[in-house]
Amino acid sequence: MSNAERVEELKRRFSARSGRLTRQRAAILEVLAEHSHQHLTADEIHGKVRDLEPSVGLATVYRTLDLLVEMGLVSKISFGEDAYRYELASTREHQHHHLVCLRCNRVEEVRADLLHRLEEMVEKTYGFSVTDHRLQFFGICRHCRGE
Amino acid sequence: MSNAERVEELKRRFSARSGRLTRQRAAILEVLAEHSHQHLTADEIHGKVRDLEPSVGLATVYRTLDLLVEMGLVSKISFGEDAYRYELASTREHQHHHLVCLRCNRVEEVRADLLHRLEEMVEKTYGFSVTDHRLQFFGICRHCRGE
DNA sequence: TTATCTGCAAATTGTTTGCAATTAT
DNA sequence: ATAATTGCAAACAATTTGCAGATAA
Numbered sequence: 028m029s030n031a032e033r034v035e036e037l038k039r040r041f042s043a044r045s046g047r048l049t050r051q052r053a054a055i056l057e058v059l060a061e062h063s064h065q066h067l068t069a070d071e072i073h074g075k076v077r078d079l080e081p082s083v084g085l086a087t088v089y090r091t092l093d094l095l096v097e098m099g100l101v102s103k104i105s106f107g108e109d110a111y112r113y114e115l116a117s118t119r120e121h122q123h124h125h126l127v128c129l130r131c132n133r134v135e136e137v138r139a140d141l142l143h144r145l146e147e148m149v150e151k152t153y154g155f156s157v158t159d160h161r162l163q164f165f166g167i168c169r170h171c172r173g174e
Numbered sequence: 175m176s177n178a179e180r181v182e183e184l185k186r187r188f189s190a191r192s193g194r195l196t197r198q199r200a201a202i203l204e205v206l207a208e209h210s211h212q213h214l215t216a217d218e219i220h221g222k223v224r225d226l227e228p229s230v231g232l233a234t235v236y237r238t239l240d241l242l243v244e245m246g247l248v249s250k251i252s253f254g255e256d257a258y259r260y261e262l263a264s265t266r267e268h269q270h271h272h273l274v275c276l277r278c279n280r281v282e283e284v285r286a287d288l289l290h291r292l293e294e295m296v297e298k299t300y301g302f303s304v305t306d307h308r309l310q311f312f313g314i315c316r317h318c319r320g321e
Numbered sequence: 322t323t324a325t326c327t328g329c330a331a332a333t334t335g336t337t338t339g340c341a342a343t344t345a346t
Numbered sequence: 347a348t349a350a351t352t353g354c355a356a357a358c359a360a361t362t363t364g365c366a367g368a369t370a371a
Contacts, residue, residue: 047324047325047326047369047370047371048370049325049326049327049369049370050369051326051327052326068360069360069361070360082327082328083327083328084327084328084329085328085361086327086328086329086330086361086362086363087326087327087328089360089361089362090326090327090362093362103254104254105252105254107250107252109336109359109360110359110360110361111360111361126296126300126302128302129305135300135302137296137299137300139292139295141288141291141292141295144288145286145288145309146311148286148288149273149284149311152284153273153282153284153315153316154315154316154319155273155275155282155311155313155314155315155316156313156314156319157311157312157313158276158312158313158314159311159312159313160309160310160311160312161308161309161310161312162292162307162308162309162310163307163308163309164293164296164302164304164306164307165304165305165306165307165308166302166303166304166305166306167302167303167305168300168301168302169300169301169302172301172303194344194345194346194349194350194351195345196344196345196350196351196352197344198351198352199351215335216335216336217335229352229353230352230353231352231353231354232336232353233336233337233338233352233353233354233355234351234352234353236335236336236337237337237351237352240337256334256335256361257334257335257336258335258336
C-alpha cells in the first residue's frame with residue numbers, strides 16, 4: 028500500500044465516523060502516515076504539520092490527536108519521558124513492541140507476536156477482556172553496547 | 175516477610191547507597207511499603223506521608239522518588255493518565271504485569287512470567303541487552319463485564 | 322445555513338528549581 | 347562542623363479550555 032493510498036484510507040475512515048475533514052485534520056493525518064514509524068510528540072507533529080499548513084495551532088493538534096485516539100485510529104504512548112508520543116494504530120495492528128535504550132533514548136521496534144498465549148491466559152484466569160496491549164523492553168541497544 | 179521487616183530492609187538498602195535517612199525519606203519508604211501493590215501518584219504518596227510527617231512538602235516527595243528510582247528501589251510507570259505512578263521495585267522483581275480497565279480505570283496485576291523466551295529472542299535478534307520490561311494489557315475487567 | 326472547528330491567549334496541571342533555614346552524619 | 351536535605355514559592359513544560367471568528371457539510 029502506497030503512502031497516498033494509506034492517507035486516503037485514513038481520510039475515509041475518519042469521515043465515516045462523522046468527523047469533519049478539515050484542512051488541518053487532513054494535514055495531521057498526512058504527517059502521521061508519512062512518519063508512521065517514528066512515535067512523534069504533539070509538538071513534533073505540530074512542527075511538521077506547519078510545513079503543509081502554516082497556520083495550524085498546537086491546540087488543534089492536541090484536539091485532533093485526542094479525537095483520533097478516541098476513534099481508535101491513533102495510539103498514545105508514554106516512554107517515560109515528559110511528553111506523550113503518538114503513532115497510527117494501523118502500525119500497531121500487526122503486533123509490534125518497543126525497545127527503549129536507556130543510554131541513547133532511541134526506540135527500536137520488534138515485530139513479533141508471542142503474546143497470544145498470554146492474552147488467552149489473562150482472559151481465562153482473570154476474566155479480563157483484552158482489547159490492546161503494550162510491551163516495552165528497557166535496556167542497552169546494539170550501538171551503545173558496541174562502544 | 176512482615177511489613178516492618180520490609181521497611182527495615184529498604185532503609186538499610188537506602189543507607190548503604192550513601193543516602194541520608196531523614197524523617198521524610200523514612201516516611202516515604204514506609205508509605206511505599208504499606209501500599210506496595212497500589213501504584214500511587216506522587217500526590218497520593220504526599221497525602222499519605224503527611225499522616226506520618228505533616229510538614230513534608232510535595233517537592234521533597236518528588237525529589238525522594240527520583241532518588242529512589244535512580245537507586246533502583248522504585249519503578250516509575252505511566253498508565254497513559256496525566257500523572258506518573260510509583261511502586262517499590264521489589265514488587266516488580268518477580269515478574270508482574272498490569273491489566274488496565276478502560277472503563278473503570280482500575281489496575282489489576284498478573285503474576286506470570288512468559289517473557290523469558292521473548293527476551294532471549296530480542297537479545298539475539300536485535301543485539302539489545304534487556305534490563306527491564308513493562309507489559310500492560312488494556313481492556314474491560316471482570317467487574318465491568320458483569321454489568 | 323449552521324453546527325462544528327479553529328487559532329489565539331489565558332488557565333490548568335504535573336513536575337522542577339532557587340534559596341535560605343534545618344538537620345543527619 | 348558542615349555538606350546534604352528541606353519547605354516554600356516561584357518557574358516550567360505539557361496539555362486543556364473559553365471564546366469570537368471561520369468553515370465543511
